[in-house]
Amino acid sequence: PDRRDAMLDLACAIEVFQTAALVHDDIIDDSDLRRGKPSAHRALATDTHSDAIGHGLGIMLGDMLATASVDIANKAACRLGSGSVVSAFLNMHREVEIGQVLDLAVELNTLDDPEELASASLNVFRWKTASYTTIAPLEFGMLAAGLAPADARRLALAIGLPLGLAFQ
16 A cells, blocks of 8 residues: 555656646746646746746746655655656656746747758657656656666666657
8 A cells, every 4th residue: 555655646746746847838938828827937926026026936936846756756766666666757847847948939930841840849748748747757657666767777778758748
């Protein structure tokens, strides 16, 4: 039961991380809504009567959620007896951050070259979405089951990358 609970906590860590990423993404995209309700930074701006403070609090909220996600993952990994899970979790963080940078870079692409735009978009999908929706969860499960880190990574990429691209 403790291993099962640790895996559930690891799944929760991914959800907390995704929430952090969405809070930051909404700020970057200047989004007013998330799931039909005011985005976090907009709600905070309304509550504080200040766009600047709402924006700043939104950044800090995303940062605090990201930090909390690592803490949850670390505690779960300790219960699983797998330090490799934390390394994989931090790698997932980096990959999503790379994906966000690539997403911003795609905005600079012209619409004149559809093949380049499609390639750049697929690259964003790989790094920004597939990394945390499919690749990392598979990798975490394989690591928790005792696979060697290199094998878990290779298999997670082989299975999770096409699934993550299809998901996006």
